[in-house]
Amino acid sequence: MSIAQIIAPVTTDSVEEALLEFLTERVKADVEADQDLFASGLVSSMFAMQLVVHLEESYDIAIVGQELKLDHFRTVQAMTALVLRLRRASGVTTDA
Amino acid sequence: MHNHSSFISEPLVNEQALLGELVGDHAEAWDLAMELPADMLQKLGAMGILCAEVPASFGGLGASSQHSGELTAYVGSLDSSLRSIMTSQGIAAWAIQRFGDRDQRHRYLGDLTSGDLAAVGFSEPGAGSDLAAMQTRVKRSGDSVVLDGQKMWVTGARYADLLLVLCLQDDDAAFVVVPASAPGVCIEPVPAPLGCRAAGHANIHFDNVQLPAASVLGGGGQSLPMLFTTALSYGRMSIAWGCTGIVRACLEAATEHARVREQSGKPLGQHQLVASHLADLLISEELCTLVCEHASQSWQSSSPDMVIAAVLAKQVSAGHAARSASTAVQVLASAGARDGHVVARAYRDSKVMEIIEGSNEICQLILAQHALTTV
Numbered sequence: 001m002s003i004a005q006i007i008a009p010v011t012t013d014s015v016e017e018a019l020l021e022f023l024t025e026r027v028k029a030d031v032e033a034d035q036d037l038f039a040s041g042l043v044s045s046m047f048a049m050q051l052v053v054h055l056e057e058s059y060d061i062a063i064v065g066q067e068l069k070l071d072h073f074r075t076v077q078a079m080t081a082l083v084l085r086l087r088r089a090s091g092v093t094t095d096a
Numbered sequence: 097m098h099n100h101s102s103f104i105s106e107p108l109v110n111e112q113a114l115l116g117e118l119v120g121d122h123a124e125a126w127d128l129a130m131e132l133p134a135d136m137l138q139k140l141g142a143m144g145i146l147c148a149e150v151p152a153s154f155g156g157l158g159a160s161s162q163h164s165g166e167l168t169a170y171v172g173s174l175d176s177s178l179r180s181i182m183t184s185q186g187i188a189a190w191a192i193q194r195f196g197d198r199d200q201r202h203r204y205l206g207d208l209t210s211g212d213l214a215a216v217g218f219s220e221p222g223a224g225s226d227l228a229a230m231q232t233r234v235k236r237s238g239d240s241v242v243l244d245g246q247k248m249w250v251t252g253a254r255y256a257d258l259l260l261v262l263c264l265q266d267d268d269a270a271f272v273v274v275p276a277s278a279p280g281v282c283i284e285p286v287p288a289p290l291g292c293r294a295a296g297h298a299n300i301h302f303d304n305v306q307l308p309a310a311s312v313l314g315g316g317g318q319s320l321p322m323l324f325t326t327a328l329s330y331g332r333m334s335i336a337w338g339c340t341g342i343v344r345a346c347l348e349a350a351t352e353h354a355r356v357r358e359q360s361g362k363p364l365g366q367h368q369l370v371a372s373h374l375a376d377l378l379i380s381e382e383l384c385t386l387v388c389e390h391a392s393q394s395w396q397s398s399s400p401d402m403v404i405a406a407v408l409a410k411q412v413s414a415g416h417a418a419r420s421a422s423t424a425v426q427v428l429a430s431a432g433a434r435d436g437h438v439v440a441r442a443y444r445d446s447k448v449m450e451i452i453e454g455s456n457e458i459c460q461l462i463l464a465q466h467a468l469t470t471v
Contacts (some may be wrong), residue, residue: 026400027469044465045321049329050400052322057398065197065314068322069268 010059015080021042022054025077033076047072055079061086105160108167111145115171115178123175124436126294132177137255142211144187150193154205161392165337168303169388172341173348176445177294179341181213183334184252188214188260190330191271192279195313195323204273215256215276217300218326225458227320229377234272234312241312243272243280243305249452254285254296261302262323269323270316272307280305289388291441291448329403332410333391339413339449340384342442346417346424347377349439354427358404364427373423380416387412404466411459417446 015087016033025033037043042049051073052063061083063072072082118136127133140146148164150156159167164186172179185208192204208214223229232245245263253259259281260275274281286297309315351374354365364370391409394402421442425432432439450456 045319046325046403046462047469048319048322049325049403052326053398053402054400057400064194066317068195068314068318068326070319070322088422 010084012080012084015059015083016076016094017056019076019079026050031076033080035076036074037076038070045070051079055083059083059087061090105158105163107163108145108148108157108159108259111143111148111157112167115140115142115145115167115174119171119174119178123438123441126175126177127441130288130293130437132181132296134255134256136351137181137213138211141185141208141213144209146182146213147189147208149186150189150205150209153211154193154201156205158201160355161333161388161395162389165333165388165392168334168337169341169344172338173345174341175294176338176342176441176449177263177292179257179338180292180295181252181332183331183338184215185213187216187327187331188258188333191260191323192273192313192469194326195271195318196433197314200273200310204258213252213255214256214258214260215229215250215252215296215298216260216262217250218262218324218327219248219250219254219285220246221248225455227324230262230264230269230320232261234261234263234265234270234316236309237306239309241272241307241309243274243302243307245302247300247302249286249297251292251452252296253283253298255302256296259300262327263321264320265312265316268317269320270318271313271323271327272316273311273313274302274305274307278307287429291445295341295442299339325403328453329406332406333388333395335412335449335453336384336391336406336409339410339417339446340381340388342446342449343377343380343384343413343420344416345438346420346442347374347381349432350374350377350424350427353431357431370427371426376423377420380420384413384416390463404463407454407459407462407466410453411456411463414446414449415456417442421446 020031029042038045048070056063072078139426144157148157148159148167152158168179168182171182189205189208193201220230220232234241234243257277259276261272261274263272280303282301283298289297334386354370354374355363357364365374387409391405394405421439424439425443428439434440
């Protein structure tokens with residue numbers, strides 16, 4: 001399993017930017033970093049699972065157990081915070 | 097998703113041969129008796145065959161989705177009741193792998209690959225696809241937790257040592273692992289299911305069931321739709337492959353019959369209306385195989401599309417299994433119209449596959465929503 005998607009340093013800005021791009025392409029609509037994706041009806045709760053898979057694969061993290069709360073996927077900002085926190089916790093070097 | 101090892105999966109050739117030997121020509125008798133031999137299930141469980149995708153680091157076979165799928169299809173072609181047991185065990189293992197903490201993963205995945213059998217409870221009397229109506233609930237009580245509620249149509253519950261129960265917890269949800277023998281658990285077999293008759297379906301009551309807090313996977317507090325979608329995605333993959341197996345069994349039985357049975361001086365297969373049935377069966381077999389392989393590739397490459405690919409594979413395969421079974425019974429006619437016959441079982445079993453793990457209509461809604469947001 002490759003993590004070839006990671007070409008840029010993993011920082012708040014880079015993760016947010018990549019996620020906004022991913023979401024915009026997926027849902028065919030402009031997405032804001034602080035927008036509630038579920039409340040706005042932009043994505044279904046089923047899509048949350050797709051987000052989990054995408055984040056794990058893109059950032060070499062495992063999102064398991066208690067991390068699987070909908071709130072962690074509610075906004076691009078929340079997902080970014082989750083990614084950075086899990087990378088720090090698992091000792092993945094933040095090349096910022 | 098991550099395999100946690102560099103283990104390279106290979107086709108499960110020996111496992112398939114063993115399953116072929118164990119099932120032999122017993123599927124009909126098991127179907128009519130509505131029971132699978134428990135010692136066979138324990139033996140297969142202890143070999144990790146019932147949940148072949150559990151990584152080797154947890155004691156499993158570490159099979160890829162594709163190789164596990166091919167094994168599932170093979171079992172599906174022999175006996176959908178046994179395949180249903182594999183689906184349940186696999187869902188339980190997958191949910192534990194995703195939602196359990198480190199200790200729970202090692203403990204329970206170890207159990208599920210050493211002979212313990214698992215069943216997973218989703219549906220309730222008032223809550224099938226409507227999750228919001230779910231009422232089963234786990235509550236904290238000091239150092240332990242208490243589970244109350246009921247689950248319907250739990251596949252494999254009659255044979256299970258462990259019950260994985262989807263339930264509410266405060267404002268969120270959780271999976272709770274419950275020993276089937278725990279005080280307050282009452283398992284009532286469904287008397288005569290339409291299909292997969294030997295799969296041990298049961299309704300379960302949980303009345304003030306006291307459990308250690310460590311029975312709640314990952315401590316709970318997860319999103320209900322996420323728990324549901326994650327667990328069901330594995331189930332959909334398994335059912336999709338199992339239905340591909342049903343289609344293969346129907347293709348084989350109908351083709352063999354049409355080759356040897358003669359009417360009006362020529363084999364049935366040379367009669368054009370019968371020949372068209374064989375063509376349809378062949379097309380179904382190819383289609384189901386391809387759609388399942390595609391879904392397994394999505395699964396293995398951790399594509400975000402894996403969720404939708406699993407729904408699509410399940411919808412296509414279950415529909416084709418139901419049509420193929422109907423077609424095969426038509427081709428075999430009186431030869432297949434005997435309860436327990438492979439095509440008669442396929443006819444009943446495939447209908448159930450159009451209902452569980454997201455009915456045809458629920459899968460259509462999901463696929464339509466996907467079209468609306470992405471196309």
